[in-house]
Amino acid sequence: MAAMLKHLSQGLRVVFAVAMLTVATYAAAVEMRGDHPDTYVVKRGDTLWDISARFLKKPWLWPEIWQANPQIANPHLIYPGDVISLAYLDRVAMQPGPRTEAAPINAIPLDQVEAFLKDLRVVDEFQQLPYVVSLEGERLRGTQGQVAYVRGIADAQPGQRYMVVRPSQRFTQTRRMSNGEYMVFKEDLDFRGNRLLTETADLNTGWTNIALMEGPLELLGHELVRVNVGTVTRGEVGDVQVSTLLLDEAGREVRVGDRLIAVDAQPYDLQFFPHPPKVQLPVGKAQVLAVADVNLYGGPRDVIAISAGARDGIDNGTVFSIWSNGNQVIDRVEYGLDRSDLSVPKRSRVQLPDEFAGHVMIFRTFDKMSYGLVMEGIKPTRVGYGLKHPDATQ
Structure with missing residues (x-):
């Protein structure tokens, strides 16, 4: 019996030492705020980033320290009314609330980025996209309730919806082969997509001239800005070589040369959660x-x-x-x-x-x-x- 107790005692010491090492490693990796609250009730209008900042010095570590609750299908989703607390071993835990709100909170208010989610696209090329060739009454500009005539959607059917977009900027990146420094290159575009202005950012010297750069330019993309949305009312029939698009919005005016892309039901995410990069990027690559x-x-x-x-x-x-x-x-x-x-x-x-x-x-x-x-x-x-x-x- 004494031998068994001695062996058990040694085992407990080992378990205790491992547990203490785990806690110490965890505490070193995740820094809790010294002034964090013991509990917090999620309110409407809260954001995941702000709530994480109440508990952590580094809000982006939130997914790594969240303690999954078996009664919750997805512990990453937090709703108004949920109670958040620092529980066992300083891990953040959550008690689900009454679920009176249908939508979980997001990392940031969507209204701060909604325009960029809905109104911007980045494509490699835009010249192949359908385009506005003329406007009703040969107007110079068109808006809500007026008609635009489009080439390039010969198979369009009445009722299909398209977003009218306009090229705004062209982005490229290069690298000086002599010292490995990356540089970014931005060009403003006119409404037809022609280049207007050249701007280059050098990591060491600030703005510089494109002539100083060495190495190939890599196209990162053309930014397309939403101008309007329209509904096809008539396709190409007989000898008519254009489709008719009825403009729906009273926002920016449509011009000849504007491009079209099909409207997606939901082309972007509505939920995302802060986390560190999953891949280590080369120094200077991301600017x-x-x-x-x-x-x-x-x-x-x-x-x-x-x-x-x-x-x-x-x-x-x-x-x-x-x-x-x-x-x-x-x-x-x-x-x-x-x-x-x-x-x-x-x-x-x-x-x-x-x-x-x-x-x-x-x-x-x-x-x-x-x-x-x-x-x-x-x-x-x-x-x-x-x-x-x-x-x-x-």
């Missing part, structure tokens, strides 16, 4: 391509376009940290305060570190690029800034 509605800078709750997408392992809910790129500066103590920049070779300059700017969560992913919402920031987000793992420290 800020554009900031919506502004020229260069954005802040929290602004939408940004980034130069990586589904082919790079990015999906909706992926969280990145945003970093300004460290410049290379002249050591004026060593070279003299009056030394000009051009007289000091680049290899002799001092490399400064990258600086943290904020976090972004991806909500719309295409093949080569994505759109994300800046969730928080300590400095403005700028075109050309790099994206890293959300836990990156430099």
